[in-house]
Amino acid sequence: MALNVLNVDPQTFHRVERCGHPLVVYECKLGAVPCGMFVEGTTTAVSAHLREHSIPGPDNASTSCPWASCSKTLKRGAMSRHILTHLGVKACCSVCGVVKCRLDVLRAHIRSSESCRFAHADVVYGPEGRFLVPTGRTVTAAHQVQ
Template sequence: MPLDTLNVDPEVFFRVERSGQPLVVYECKLEGGPCGMFVEGTTTTVSAHLRGHGITGPDGASTNCPWAGCSKTLKRGGMTRHILTHLGVKVRCSMCGVVKCRLDLLRAHIRSSESCRLACVDTVHRPEGRFLVPTGWTAAHQV
């Protein structure tokens, strides 16, 4: 079976290689022509990717979402979190299983719920996510 080639930021590639662990990435669908890149579903990498597309400016400035098919107007400061909703990345409480669309909302849940105080955050990936695996990695490497 042929392996797919995923175009990712070199920093993401090297981090996967150093860690020896696979990572889930998502196809960029920002308007203006697809860039062909796959981006990790974190605020840091999405924010950097937006800057690479020239999407910058003051956090309070209103702007239209550049994601293909989205017509929402929002503040520039919330763009990264909004793009994460397009990627479909969600987080889940390891204690009770509640799923939230944003990390800050899940952290508030964990702080406010006595039974979830010791919970960890699990990431819930969408089926469109693709695995970026380190060189030489096989399923036998999973623990």
């Protein structure tokens, strides 16, 4: 299997080394000319990456999504959550298997369903995700998520 070189921020690299578990990252497609970085598919990581791209304005200001060809207008504070939809990251109920587009929507399902009240959310990775795998003293980009 061919291995790829992926540009990730140092925090992501060290987290993979430290925890010893694979992480899934996605190619940034923000702006007209993407930066070439790969970002973890979490709202925290996407939010930090958005700050690196200097998306201006307060959280309640309306702005256009800067992702590739998206033209949706939304509040800047909702941008990280919205970008996860571009990555294809979803959440799955551990009890009934229902898949929701966002973690907050799945949490509402868990709260409202008697049979799922003790469920937890499992991540459903997007199709373009790449695994970062710790291999001894290095981190390797192994393969695309299937």
